[in-house]
Amino acid sequence: MNHTRRSRPVLAVLLLLSLVLITVDHRGRQNSPLRGLRLAGAAIFGPIENAAAAVVNPVGSTVDDFTNAPSQKRRADRLQRENQRLQEQLMSSRLDKARAGQLNRLLHSAGLGGFKIVAAEVISAGQGFEDTVTLDAGSGSGIHPDMTVMAADGLVGRVTRVGPSTATVMLATDAGSQVGARLEASKEIGVLQGTGRRGLSFGTTAPLSFQLLNANAPLWPGQRLVTLGSQGDRPYVPGVPIGTVERVVKTPGSLTRTAYIRPFAHFTSLDVVAVVVAPPKSDPHDAVLPPSPRPGG
């Protein structure tokens, strides 16, 4: 068929072109010559996504409220003191109110740690294997790459790319994410790694794995983690709560133990988050962690 004969060279050219693009972009990394193309993508699609989010987000929040109900209930049963607050939040029919509440708690957390933040809303999420989200604030709001992103409850991730009105955040659950973390009330440090796709497909609530650098340090379920803070406070500022150790696995033949962490932030229903635009003047240590729950209380 004439049609087929004509289309083969086109296919070959397009495939070759995409291979060249992949190679050039891969070799260039952060300074890739194609970053202009990405910026163009952010400039074109950013406003469209923003507009779409204005329609989608209210609906999405309602859906989230329903789908999260079982897991929130389970938590509430465990922590009776939190029960009241969660129930109220679930039953609040006014989404505006819920959002204002989130923002309030966010400001409270940020205030405790002395972080200077820019609040933003999640407008879209990544495809395929990547655990990334887009925020509706960009360089126009003073956001730069390698800034810490947190929700009211805890660490969310870090900014990787910034467009004029959007910012891309790599979530802490992404398989390519590594965060330095510290155990609460101790100096034991380690590396926190994501397990990919919000870790949900493992059927667990612990999408983060944590390895202590010191093999002999005590590590048990229930301990809590905060960020250690990076050199120059970029990409991670110190003192942001991360999550609770859910279980500890000892791999035979391995020097270190691996702990699986249940994060404080709800990675499946991220909505209002904060970008830390200025680090705290001094390390807040454990000040941002919520008061520790009394066992059986």
Add this chain to the structure above:
Amino acid sequence: MMTSAGASSAGRNLTAALVIVAALVVQVAVADRLPLPGSVTPDLVLLTVVALALLNGELVGAIIGFCAGLAADIIPPADHEIGRYALVYCLIGYACGLVSAEMDRSSVAPFLAVAAGGLAGMVLYAGLGMMVGDPRATWANISRLVPLSVLYDVLASPFVVWAVLRVAHRFEGGRASRPGRNDLPPLKYRAMSREQV
């Protein structure tokens, strides 16, 4: 006759571009945020490429696939090498275009095309990721994400294919001068319009 054909092909390209942009935005703003079991989401862009390729043949399929893939590579929050989706969708658009002639004979063919496309797309994308050393593309990840994502693709495909056919048909139906054309099923109509070109 030539001018009307030219106008209709420009219109068809515009329709295809709009459909792709809509699919991309719905994908990142809605589908990828759904907390579905297994945290896998249907690939609406791939489904759109498959549908458009089945409608338009392999040449258009490959070009549409490449453009859609390139857009999927640069739409925030994409965080991988530019060109990965472009290559994958281009191949899938071409392959689905090749079997477009089969569409009129069998009613299950579109579903097979979607399932095969979904499987091939995920595996190819992951394979490319492994080649460039993407830490996310590990066997553990792929083996647990691929079966579910193919299932979701097949489940979502009737809606996406229907929507794409609807848009394509509406546009071309509006342009058609002869009455009665609107009554034809879109696939038959495509076969007819191809014979005339």
